Amino acid sequence: MDEYSILANAVIYLTAAVVAVPISKHLGLGSVLGYLIGGVIIGPWGLGLIDNVESIIHFAEFGVVLLMFLIGLELHPKRLWELKRPILLLGGGQMILTSIAITAVGILLGLSLQTAVIVALALSLSSTAIALQSLTEKNLMATHAGGSAFSVLLFQDIAVIPILALITLLGVGDGIVDDGNTLFSVVKLVAVIAAIIIGGHYLTRPIFRIIANTKLREIFTAFALLLVIAIALLVESVGLSMAMGSFLAGVLLADSEFRHELEAEIEPFKGLLLGLFFIAVGMSIDIGLLLQQPFVVLGLVVSLVVIKLAILMLLAKREGIPASQQYLFSFMLCQGGEFAFVLFTLAISEGAIEPGLADLLVGVVALSMLITPLLLLFYDRYISRQHLHLDDHMATEEITQQEHAVMIVGFGRFGRVVGRLLHANGFPTTILDHDPEQIAEARRYGYEVFYGDSTRHDLLKAAGADKAELIIICLDGPEMSLQVIEQIQKHFPHLKILARAYGMGHAFEMRKLGVTLIERELLESGLALGETALKNLGYGAYQAKQAAHLFRRHDRSLFEKLYSADEKEKHVTIYREAREEIRQILEADEEEIKSKASNDWR
């Protein structure tokens, strides 16, 4: 491919994304479906602008690798360990049950046992890309269903390794692996993982510090990409999936102080590559095959989705996922996954499956991916509401115009306190939240809570944002609250914004957007507990209270000082200065108390 055609192709992909995704989003279909449809349109069966789909898919799979890295960054090893039960039970249960069911169907349809098993294993996998993208886009990672879906995906990613080995074994070619080789590759695998763990722990931090000190942003970006790609390739060379490797690297860096910068640098690459991946999947849907034998293809797609759904629902029930989220969990995972493409390709080359059958199944998997966003849309529109006992006219898009002067966005632990205080003082509020579980609970206690994605301005409007006076943002996702603030400022400039900030850095971001009424979420409770501590160390209640007041005032002025300080400085240095300043403040406090003691009150 010459230089010109690379750029020409880039124009086609970018145009497809830029046109299809906003339209899809506007129609409420989500970005994934937009990419997929864009892919179908530019692909060989649409306008035919692009051929050579397979190499694109292979390249774009790197988006999944970056996605897994970002997910890893969010997961501390400790949290991962807490997930071991759902990973094994849900993930294992899903793969085993689904594989058995599909094997049975395959044999009924006349496949040999060996082919049926390979097909079943490949089809039992779900699409990490689609499920995780949808979960993060809807900010559902923290819900029960989201966490469970993630556990299943994690198990599947690990399971890919033995499946790959199994295909080699079941293949017609001489798949018997030499024992010495196996031992050697196991040793290699362990060595590489150990190297990543040790290197990740001891080496990355100093290197990151050196690179951050160059204060050249693009070098930091380059290093972040280098790190992820190198680890992914290293891991792949010993037989693990690249996605697994980057996930591991992410987990190792989860407690690094550079986590947020890494996230910010990798995020756009991930977004674009993942988009490209979805476009490629859309392109690979073989419309010709579909037209040739439409009933066979559709029949297979429907059977696949129905089998997976049934098993997922069963597991969701057993796992105790709340009724309202069982569908969400199942819809997230009911499609075929991108690993199926890889596995089928390998199976063909190993002679374990006929090429014709593999092509058919690739089409089935791609179509099943197309179904997922539609099912999620269906969930958003109908099922989530049904479970909240919402009347039709109260539902997401058509919330009856509320005349309440106050809106609360986010009704978790924080928002509830705010809401209760206002409620107790007779101020009716309109409440928006995106966690169905949270909503059902609050509704039971007579609050008017609505389900919806508060980053959408049309939803805010439907909830009465143009008539309200105050909007109080109590979301726990720092990114999301910034998005909501931007939406409000753009579409409802009259609204006074009150916001919960995660910490100083987050409050700075809000301040930059022009929000001044900010509370850092842990400041007050930290001060309160600190005050209690002072009392238990012998301070009188009043003295402790005064100390806390004094500290609060110093802290607020420190905030102002740091905010006006050079914003280009790296956070690291800002926080180091802050520590120095707190020390100075504490010394000043001490002197003030002593000087007071010498003349007044006795």
Added chain:
Amino acid sequence: MILLQLVHPHMDRSRANRAMLDAISDVPGLLVNDLYEHYPDFYIDRAREQELLCSADLVIFQFPIYWYAAPALLKQWQEMVLLSGFAHGKGGDALQGKRLFTAVTTGQPFESYSGSLSTIDELLSPYCRTAIHCGMKYLPPFVVHNVDAMSDIDIVEQAKRYREQVVTTYEQMHAGTL
């Protein structure tokens, strides 16, 4: 019951008020209510305070004179607790017949509160008026002057005198002579 309303923002640095409190703490029937300890945020629990007042026969306000008056929390207490309908006004007879006196310390000598300057009695007149307005009997205050310059021995001496005044007053009340 004797209700001692202790109003001192810095008991940890107090000499005189501390000694006075120590001297009377074992008087039978005495309940010490440290207002700054209970309400450091100046948000007074009205129900609790009214209940305490109701069960008391004798109420003592003990505080250091500071800027010619009581510490701020005592005024806040009056405003939040002595409501119409409870302490005065229509139906406000909860404090009828109870006794009240103040026990105060000053940092300056007696001479600073005499001559053409306001006397201690004049400075304490709001408490006299308060007691009368609530139907209480206002008794003479216990006053210690010049505690800044006072030796520890003298302070203990004054604290003993305080205890005597509290005990005698209570005994006289029970004997019906006060």
